[in-house]
Amino acid sequence: MTRTRRPLLKLGIVLLVLAAVGVAFLDARITGTFSDKMWALPAKVYARPLELFLGAPLRPEELAYELELLGYAPARQALQPGQYARDGARFAIHARGFDFPGDSEPARRIRLTIAQDRVATLADERAAIDLMRLDPLQIGGIYPGHGEDRILLRLEEVPDTLIGGLLAVEDRRFFRHWGFSPFGMARALVSNLRSGRVVAGGSTITQQLVKNYYLTPERTISRKLTELVMAVLLELHYDKEAILESYLNEVYLGQEGPRAIHGFALAAQHYFQMPLEQLGLHQQALLVGMIKGPSLYNPLRHPQRATERRNLVLDEMVEAGVIPREAGMVARAMPLGVSRRERVRDAFPAFLDLVRRQLDEEYRQEDLTTLGLSIFTTFDPLLQRQLERSSRQVMDGLGLDAALETASVVTRVDSGEVVALLGGRQPRYAGFNRALDARRPAGSLFKPAVYLTALAESSRYTLATPLDDTHLSVALPNGTVWEPRNFDRKYHGEVLLHRALAQSHNVATARLGLDLGIERVVSTLRELGVTVDLPSVPALTLGAGEYSPLIMARMYQTIAAGGFRMPLRSIRDIVDARGEPLRRYPLAFDRTLDLRVVHLLHYALRGVVREGTGRGVYAQLPQDFDVAGKTGTTNDNRDSWFAGFSGDLLAVTWIGRDDNGSTGLTGSNGALRVWADFMAASARRPLAYRMPDGIRLHWVDAQSGLLSAEGCPGARLLPFIEGSEPVQKSPCTGSSSPVRDWFQKLFGEG
């Protein structure tokens, strides 16, 4: 065995080869990732923008709330975008502007006044405006597991003073070095040796970028070496501007719960509610100063420390000639200027949950967390606030029973847009979303399906057809016997069809459903948009099965829209990171039911709230405001339901217990009260559909249902599908003693 000659040389060669391989590997890693797509851009979820136009229904206090949510700062004069001044019902707003799908809304100063809860005047600095939109509220985002969030910026959008300040503080030789700065390192070395510990770092912007983007935060020699090599490689491949832009996008500037604030564009939004371009010098300096320690210098938590740090940055900027001394003085005298609004992000977990489920059906998780999509939803923060208020008020009024839960869904009748959603009594906490996931029997909320099925057969059934509400017993295939009972434990004999629904008689409804055939009731429920499993048993007529408030909202949406089935929409548009429309969810519906039949059902459902189990709604609504609805109560008072609609809004409310225990409530004294409280504050249009062609009004005897005449005792006016009116006449043929009921008053007759 011979001794190896020149062992050091050989070892050196081996090491060199290894180093070369290592460098090549790092080089591939850099060139493979450093591009536009290097950032994961979480999807942003927006509420509907508030439309401002002459005549827009809006209370001054609602506009103020919307502006507060949007982080507009109250000021004596609205000088900067994001400020507003209010004097009672007069507002001056400097709107921020926003790029909507399709068109963009410019930033501009507007003035508007509100009178009688409507926008009375609206103008910008030059002239009156027809309509405009405020920027939409971001209600959430869809973040990747590591929680990184950012808004991508381009170097052109960054104020020169911010870049100047950044380089003055972090890396003065940035445009002259090649990735690392021996000068800076030497300076750091001297100060570290002097103090005997690590007090300064000589990292360049390039090194910081490499460290943040590619490396883990440990401090080891090998990691530092890798950082150096990569920094040089980065400089070899890319120009200074690209590196600077990436740095400005990457830098970590704070934390909000699980969400990490990255990049200057998002930081500007996060701390100041402003786009980066609009930041003042004092705000730019604060952000630059925060790089050193985002939580140490957090302006919200440590305003004093943050101010000192900011002023230090301003001094450096003056010293480096980035800004004139006077400008530095002025900026030093400014307050921090951070926005202290209530954080609304993820404050509406139940609605976001609904949006997520729709997205998950169509998009991969990875796309949602990386592609920078903007998701424009139908969510209305003003209606949501009212829904939460009404629910809280009524639930608190029901006693100190914390286990009593509630859930509601609110939609727009005309579009099927879900505008508000309540998943439980604690609306801020993501948890069991009862609006979507509760599975409860529907009780009498299903009855309209039975009556629709009957009324569709106009030769057999009209609103005036007497139904049999006497003892009923049905032998079931499993050998048991089903005997439905009325809520009042009584039988009512012969009851006219419209009255049986208004009074919610169980026995008459069950018999009617059995006469029609359960399969036909099932098929009507399908036409109404109930797509979940339906048990084909006689008890289906009284709501047997398991349904969520959202499913009930789908069913009642079809009824409220006049017999048009439409998907409940929570998303209007999705736009990609460049602002290009990706997907629209247009209004779409199909007519599944005869308009005339639905009109008759509307009559009966209006009867529910005028003279039936839902009368309580008029304790809150004005008498002349027409609505329709249905109460629902299940066995042993386990569930209290109310579903109903005005001309513009549909709301379904449920109250019950997660353990399925008794609530002691009926639909009338539980859910109805939430519904009525909400509608009294939010509904703006009464139910006012035109009477469809082919409907005729006739006087019938309210007891027998036989044809009568105006002025006869006990006569009432009912709508009939042409030709289906009763032929048999009651003894009276008419006189003149007009007693107008709610229906005639609505028709303006008599």
Add this chain to the structure above:
Amino acid sequence: MLDCQYLSAAQRTAALLIVACLAACSGLGEQRESPAGISTPGGEVLGSKQPDSSAGEATPRPAAPPRLDPAEGSARNTLLASAVQARTAGDSAGAIALLERAQRIDPDNAELYLELARTHLDAGNAAQARATAERGLLYCRREECAALRALIERAIRAPART
């Protein structure tokens, strides 16, 4: 100052090694904060300040506005005019988006239903055109109703698109 453009790879490597030593001696860079790790999901909580519904405002009551409100008419008409323009230019998606916005402003306006139905029909979507016009019948008055009925007839006769 050295200019990296004119440096060979070998020179760079040498320089790197020198600098690496410097770096090692100068401490390992200052400690900067890093993003917090993943924590349990949970929303940001709104301030505990709850708006007091009784604070100063009168109990809001829904007021039935007159059927035709001239004020909201101008906003609606602006959008309607743009939508007609978009439709005639062949941009039915744009027209539909404008009409939906107009409908949110003035939801029970039969004219908007008519134009929406027309746009669907022009785009070859006869079924949606028909359903839209039929829904418009719930809001129409006089000549609007006649126009909607005529459009329904046209939609029924329109050849089915494959």
